[in-house]
Amino acid sequence: MSIEEMEQMEEELRAIYPDEDSLLNGTINTIMLTLGVPAKLLGYRYIFLAVRFIRTRPPQLRSTTKKELYPYLAEVSGSTKPMIERTMRYAIAQAWRRADPDILYSYLGLRGKNLKDPPTNIEYVYLIAERVRLIIGDPLWEEHYQRVMAGLRNRYAWLN
Numbered sequence: 001m002s003i004e005e006m007e008q009m010e011e012e013l014r015a016i017y018p019d020e021d022s023l024l025n026g027t028i029n030t031i032m033l034t035l036g037v038p039a040k041l042l043g044y045r046y047i048f049l050a051v052r053f054i055r056t057r058p059p060q061l062r063s064t065t066k067k068e069l070y071p072y073l074a075e076v077s078g079s080t081k082p083m084i085e086r087t088m089r090y091a092i093a094q095a096w097r098r099a100d101p102d103i104l105y106s107y108l109g110l111r112g113k114n115l116k117d118p119p120t121n122i123e124y125v126y127l128i129a130e131r132v133r134l135i136i137g138d139p140l141w142e143e144h145y146q147r148v149m150a151g152l153r154n155r156y157a158w159l160n
Contacts, residue, residue: 010135010136013135024132027135027136028128028132032047036103037094038091041087043089043091046073046077046091053072054129069122088121
């Protein structure tokens, strides 16, 4: 997916969803449906919640592991960790079987050997979260980036 296509998609989504929360939900939903994740599966909801969970964490804590993610999802949904992992894996496998290789390449940058086996649950969630960040941006990430750059500018005068 080119930068122009992402910008056009962002404009269309912003026209449909006026506030930031519904824009985030709509973007995640659009990406997941485009990638072929069946919305009728329970794993769809867990993947959706996992992407939202990652997006709400500060950038320096975004290296979420399954030891953090699955307990959170279990608490929010009232389910068990093994059930969440299994249903997410099933939804990803279904999406991977149904997915068009051209869409996987344009959305996720995957091709060739990468398309043979589906990614792990965490990898898939991060691929979607990164695509969301590229399409609608990320205020937390921008704030973090500005703080880091300000510190570097103070340390190295040649960056100014």
